[in-house]
Amino acid sequence: MNPHFRPVALDHASRLINHGPTVLVTTAHGARRNLMAAAWSMPVEFTPPRIAVVIDKHTFTAELAAASGMIGICIPGAAIAALVHAVGSESGRDHDKFERHGIAARPGPVLGVPWLEDGCIACLEGRLLREPHAEDAYDTWFAEVVAAAADDRVFSGGRWSVSDDHPELQTIHHLGGGLFARAGNVIRT
């Protein structure tokens, strides 16, 4: 795992996706596992930490999430932007994307969903709050975060410290078509 990872207090967990980064959604059930890119996620509450993420109901990720009742959310740094785009452009139904792309993962601390070992600056585990209507009508899945960790070079004590000195650790924000903006050039209002 990223040796800079430190546990994040649950009250601070929603802040990890507060600024709209593209994330990787990981799932596992039995012997199967998967990951996909998701540009569409957001917090919906700080305490308890709850989030929403859009997962197309026809995907393998949706199938594993529904079967297991849980998801992982890993926040990639800019260093792995190409990988994020690659895993967002294929289905994991017929092959294991972790193996195909040489992605190392370990089980998260509470639920055991896959957390990426390298290239991510934060990971969360979420227990699904099943909402059949929202899932069906809007592909919108809700989850309560039960564990989180972040790279203490960019998130510590509940606060972001985004620096242009570490561009590889900046979050990426999908503009469409494989084009990502990085979050940097901080403004303090």
Next chain:
Amino acid sequence: MNPHFRPVALDHASRLINHGPTVLVTTAHGARRNLMAAAWSMPVEFTPPRIAVVIDKHTFTAELAAASGMIGICIPGAAIAALVHAVGSESGRDHDKFERHGIAARPGPVLGVPWLEDGCIACLEGRLLREPHAEDAYDTWFAEVVAAAADDRVFSGGRWSVSDDHPELQTIHHLGGGLFARAGNVIRT
């Protein structure tokens, strides 16, 4: 209005918030109007263009949205980051925030919700898709976009062209506590 605004095809409208910018939610009903900052929004579908946004059910914005059945979404550029933080830190129940902050607005083209004249790089109008349970349990409101416009210096033909040459036109992404990252330093994967 921003003289660089051009209409955006509805099929491209969801892409305007694809990368997770902090937005301004505008509302109007009868003689009352309001605007608030919302860090938490996301698209949920491209066609038809549908979005979700978190609006605390106890806010004046929620009251006007529920009464009118519609919202505006304006995407601020970095030039007005301080204003975004200011209008996100007060309630409009007792005063008109537009007047207090000297914000000019004009009615959007289809629904007539307020669109900011200055400092924003895109605006959308959304007709609410009322979901009482999601609104109550998660403060999550869904809407279908019925009109959109964007500054053609940064969004044209359905594509973003984010440039570090125009930092004032970059979107802002709230890290917490009045700290915003700007979306720039584009990576093409």
